[in-house]
Amino acid sequence: MTGGAPGDLGGDGIRDQGGGRYGEAVFRPEQAGEGDRIDYGALAYDDITMARLRALGFVPGRRFRLVHARFVLMHLPEHDGLVARLAELVEPGGVLVLSDAVDLTSDRTPDTPYTVAMRAMWRGLKDTIGTDVSWVPSYPRVLRGAGLEAVAAEIHVPPLTPGSPLSRFWADTWERSRAAMLATGLVDDAAVDEAIRYLDSDACAALSAGMLTVWGRKPEGDGALA
Template sequence: MSQAPAHTPATGAHQPEHRRERYGDRLFRPERTTTELPRLSALAAMYDDHTHRCLRALGVSPGWRCLDVGAGPGHLARWLAVVVAPEGTVTALDRSTRMLESYANPTNLEPLEADALEAEPGQYDLVHCRIMLMHTRRRADLLARLATWVRPGGWLMVGDDVDFTTHSSPHAPLRQTFAAMRRMLNTTIGTDFHFARDYPGRLRDLRLTDIGVDAATPPLRAGSAANEFWLRTWDQLWPRMELDEAVYREARRLLQDPAVVDLSLTHITAWGRRPG
């Protein structure tokens, strides 16, 4: 694991709405594959078992036509491609497919490089979107668009993080570092750590039926995928976070201490069926 980078003053926190950056413009740039691939691979390792279980509960099976929105490196899209083969297909939509195309992908997986707020990819048996809406300023608009891409009788599944736990961590440096991260992401790219709290209600408002919800709160343990993800994420965010350097370095140490066990953010996954 890399050492914590040096701190520089936070910038760009209070810009006019039309000038505010988006996920990937400066933070989490997909072309920085040496940092983003291992970070997002750790994220996939942290949540894939939970997501797979939720998708299996919907009955995803051979022949389904699926759309994975915000596919990133494509870990979940490749899993879906195997599950729906040989007749089924998976479209992996992202603003940049650079990371996805760095892998040998199944022949029934098609990359689609597009902005989800402008794309018209068609209709699918399953539309899936994970860890994207929370980072999108027009998240309500995008959620409504996702629902229009579901064929009658098909499913929409969305998943994002809600921070129920870090506010009450017994470790002050972890509390402060997570809080600084939330503030910085909210003021720079508009991340909302509460939007997913009422995903069942939001899907119901879109007139979906058979609403379901599940949640997972990964433990923070040294050497786990969750700890690797947060260490790699913080190392990218640290130069723009308003946080005392000593506090930050102690938070990093705690995540690498085998004696420390805590709780990560809670991942909310919700789904609904389009009538018909």
């Protein structure tokens, strides 16, 4: 999404929250290793995403039979309105599939280097670029509210093991969002460093943030594409 004045609508109709491309305030695309960080996240979730899409009848090249967004809406405001607009792009009988992160580090989760760092990361990302995963568990209700039927959802939580793509993704994410994490006051540099070491150790016993995927079908005879 190209930038403009804060609050401007981008070419895709999504409101820009600041100059430049979304998220660059924390995750600089030119920073060494940023491409690898994104690849690690994809490796952790691509197989399960493609399996779910195929099970729902996705055929490449069939336009608007499927509308899919993964790890997108959690970074944007006006969630209900965006879901409704995406649902309008689905053909009658087609499927809308949305995936976003669901945080499993609740207030009752024991404090470990990992949980402390994750709480600081979510708070820091919300304060700096607006990321908000607190509403993600309400996705099924939101899709029903958008007029979709046969709504269902699942959560996939890859294991955190030393050297795994997901562990490396979180370690790199913490390095790049370190300033935002420190600004929360929940961690200091030593705590972030400890969390990164913890991820790469046999002592790590934690649940990663999961990927919640929700889907729903547009009723047949529900009119033409908007």
